[in-house]
Amino acid sequence: MTDLPRNQHIIASGLIAAIGITVAYVSFTQEPADAFIFPRLIASVFAVLAIWTFGKAVLGRTKVGNGLSTAAMRNLAPGLIVMLIYVYWAAKGLGFYTATTIAFFVLLSLYDPAPHTQLKTWLKRIVITAAFMLVMYGLFAQLLNVFTPKEILF
Amino acid sequence: MEFLFYMGDVFTPVNFGLLLLGTIGGLILGATPGLSPTMAVALLIPFTFKLEPQQGLILLGAAYTSTVAGGAVSAILLKIPGAPANIATTLDGHTMAQKGEGARALQLSFIASAVGGVFGVLLLIFLTPILAQWALAFGPSHLFWLAILGVTVIGTLDSSSVVKGLLSGCIGLWLATIGFDDIMGAQRFIFHPSVAGGINVIPALIGLFAIPQVITMFTKGRSSDDAEIITVQRHPIRKAMAEVFSRKRALSIGTAVGSIIGLIPGVGGQIAGLVAYDQSKKFSPEKDKFGTGHSEGVIAAESANNAMVGPSLVPLLTLSIPGSPTAAVLLGGLLIHGIFPGPDLFMNYPQVAWTFIDSMLIGQILMCVFGLYIAGLAANVARIPHGVMAALVLGLAVFGSYSVQNSMGDVYVMATLGLAMYFLERFGFSAAPLVLGLILGPIAEANFIQGSMIANATVGMGSYFFTGWLNWLLIVIVIASVSYSVWMEIAQRRYTTKDDAVAKEEALS
Numbered sequence: 001m002t003d004l005p006r007n008q009h010i011i012a013s014g015l016i017a018a019i020g021i022t023v024a025y026v027s028f029t030q031e032p033a034d035a036f037i038f039p040r041l042i043a044s045v046f047a048v049l050a051i052w053t054f055g056k057a058v059l060g061r062t063k064v065g066n067g068l069s070t071a072a073m074r075n076l077a078p079g080l081i082v083m084l085i086y087v088y089w090a091a092k093g094l095g096f097y098t099a100t101t102i103a104f105f106v107l108l109s110l111y112d113p114a115p116h117t118q119l120k121t122w123l124k125r126i127v128i129t130a131a132f133m134l135v136m137y138g139l140f141a142q143l144l145n146v147f148t149p150k151e152i153l154f
Numbered sequence: 155m156e157f158l159f160y161m162g163d164v165f166t167p168v169n170f171g172l173l174l175l176g177t178i179g180g181l182i183l184g185a186t187p188g189l190s191p192t193m194a195v196a197l198l199i200p201f202t203f204k205l206e207p208q209q210g211l212i213l214l215g216a217a218y219t220s221t222v223a224g225g226a227v228s229a230i231l232l233k234i235p236g237a238p239a240n241i242a243t244t245l246d247g248h249t250m251a252q253k254g255e256g257a258r259a260l261q262l263s264f265i266a267s268a269v270g271g272v273f274g275v276l277l278l279i280f281l282t283p284i285l286a287q288w289a290l291a292f293g294p295s296h297l298f299w300l301a302i303l304g305v306t307v308i309g310t311l312d313s314s315s316v317v318k319g320l321l322s323g324c325i326g327l328w329l330a331t332i333g334f335d336d337i338m339g340a341q342r343f344i345f346h347p348s349v350a351g352g353i354n355v356i357p358a359l360i361g362l363f364a365i366p367q368v369i370t371m372f373t374k375g376r377s378s379d380d381a382e383i384i385t386v387q388r389h390p391i392r393k394a395m396a397e398v399f400s401r402k403r404a405l406s407i408g409t410a411v412g413s414i415i416g417l418i419p420g421v422g423g424q425i426a427g428l429v430a431y432d433q434s435k436k437f438s439p440e441k442d443k444f445g446t447g448h449s450e451g452v453i454a455a456e457s458a459n460n461a462m463v464g465p466s467l468v469p470l471l472t473l474s475i476p477g478s479p480t481a482a483v484l485l486g487g488l489l490i491h492g493i494f495p496g497p498d499l500f501m502n503y504p505q506v507a508w509t510f511i512d513s514m515l516i517g518q519i520l521m522c523v524f525g526l527y528i529a530g531l532a533a534n535v536a537r538i539p540h541g542v543m544a545a546l547v548l549g550l551a552v553f554g555s556y557s558v559q560n561s562m563g564d565v566y567v568m569a570t571l572g573l574a575m576y577f578l579e580r581f582g583f584s585a586a587p588l589v590l591g592l593i594l595g596p597i598a599e600a601n602f603i604q605g606s607m608i609a610n611a612t613v614g615m616g617s618y619f620f621t622g623w624l625n626w627l628l629i630v631i632v633i634a635s636v637s638y639s640v641w642m643e644i645a646q647r648r649y650t651t652k653d654d655a656v657a658k659e660e661a662l663s
Binding site: 009026035037038043 | 200201203204314315317318320321324325327328331335337338340342343368369371372373374375376377539540541542544545546548549550552553556557560562565566569577578580581582583595598599602603606
């Protein structure tokens with residue numbers, strides 16, 4: 001195992017151990033105590049297993065999980081950023097359909113293997129995006145009567 | 155023979171239309187690499203809100219059945235298994251296709267799938283009422299241990315690390331406690347307004363199964379599989395039919411292995427296919443032909459992975475314990491219609507239960523018929539670039555989770571859990587035990603609290619939860635599954651190096 005996954009394992013298991021300890025702390029300190037009987041049982045096991053996993057990661061004895069390679073991180077970063085902006089801000093801030101159209105088109109353009117230099121490629125992407133949005137509108141707005149946030153745009 | 159009484163309900167225009175839609179859609183989705191049966195069923199749940207309970211279940215059941223079989227199309231024609239369940243099919247199926255026998259391989263695969271699938275559903279039909287009758291005797295302590303058993307068995311058998319599997323289960327059980335406590339009315343772990351009402355199972359399922367796939371597709375960058383679709387030449391179906399039934403050994407091994415594995419909670423379809431392939435090879439006088447395009451390999455693998463579909467629902471319908479991640483998603487589909495499966499399901503909702511089971515039986519035959527005709531189309535769908543697929547799945551996941559309660563909070567929960575699950579998977583954690591923990595958490599807690607009240611008023615906690623043969627049986631199974639998995643992990647460590655483990659994991663992912 002190279003240093004990159006080992007460090008990643010330490011960070012990941014450290015985060016999980018921190019969550020486990022926090023959950024255990026909250027379970028044993030919050031009132032009313034009767035409401036936390038079951039969470040206390042779970043949290044105890046959760047914290048022990050999380051600390052065990054963290055210990056193994058620190059000692060470099062983690063056997064499974066390849067972590068993330070630099071190439072994979074580079075590839076996923078743009079898509080992840082678009083996804084985060086879309087889900088946590090644009091869907092509500094711009095309106096569901098507008099945000100989805102923009103996010104879909106941007107993701108398509110970022111990850112479509114077709115060359116960016118050809119006009120045909122861009123036309124194809126616009127047509128695919130329009131078709132997708134039409135289907136989504138038909139399914140959710142017309143068929144299922146889902147009222148999505150409209151906000152400043154549609 | 156109650157199932158025959160409700161058979162007619164499957165053929166009402168709406169029900170049959172949904173069965174057709176689920177079957178054809180499932181075949182196409184199944185052929186698409188990256189869209190697992192569990193994820194396909196999870197993404198379909200929001201479309202069942204407006205339907206009657208049995209209609210929704212018919213759609214989900216048909217999609218489950220045919221996504222498993224549809225994965226064989228891309229496995230045979232592109233050498234890319236549509237789902238992990240179809241890994242074993244690529245071994246001989248793709249070689250057959252390369253030899254110009256693609257149509258024969260597809261026909262054998264769909265016919266064997268249908269035979270295995272019908273047997274599996276018949277097992278579901280005949281085992282479920284017997285187990286349901288037996289399950290009526292279960293009290294709160296037994297149901298508590300059953301829920302714990304569901305989480306631990308999947309946590310230990312489905313994960314590559316026992317500790318990480320159990321830890322995933324614990325995370326799921328903790329997530330299930332978020333929100334208001336029903337008995338005391340107290341707030342628990344509400345760290346954001348989105349989770350004030352607890353974590354809704356449907357957005358959570360969509361996030362846990364769909365978002366990691368979306369991000370995995372992002373990691374592939376602008377590449378495409380570039381796999382060449384092998385041209386399919388015509389082959390008479392009756393010849394394929396005769397060949398399947400002449401290969402009795404492979405067909406019976408596949409069907410038996412699939413059915414048995416399906417009944418064991420936590421052991422998925424990919425294992426059924428691989429074990430059946432391996433056993434079929436061991437017992438075959440033509441061992442050497444396996445891997446060179448031998449029909450027995452395709453028949454054993456495909457009959458096994460569809461034979462496990464029916465039995466995997468037995469624990470769900472009788473004990474309300476989902477035996478697999480897809481069964482957990484189907485439980486979500488039942489819960490949104492206010493139906494809680496369990497021993498009294500067949501008494502309270504016989505029409506829903508039997509129509510659903512009957513539709514799965516008919517669905518196996520439809521899957522075989524349509525599979526043979528739309529294989530070519532499905533293979534073309536499998537070539538859609540990762541980027542397009544990722545954008546499609548993300549859009550569907552966002553709209554689907556929003557539509558559950560018209561709430562942005564559900565979208566945030568879906569995305570947050572999905573993101574976290576992607577990173578957890580990269581570090582050896584598994585989604586299945588987490589989902590089981592999330593679903594079984596409320597069952598475990600409710601029965602634990604109810605059991606505690608009874609115990610405090612009668613024999614005491616220790617006696618109530620730790621005595622009686624049924625409690626002991628369940629506790630022994632929990633301990634045995636953990637011990638077995640720990641022993642297997644230690645035994646494997648003696649033979650494998652870290653590099654072997656990494657290579658194996660990469661191959662599986």
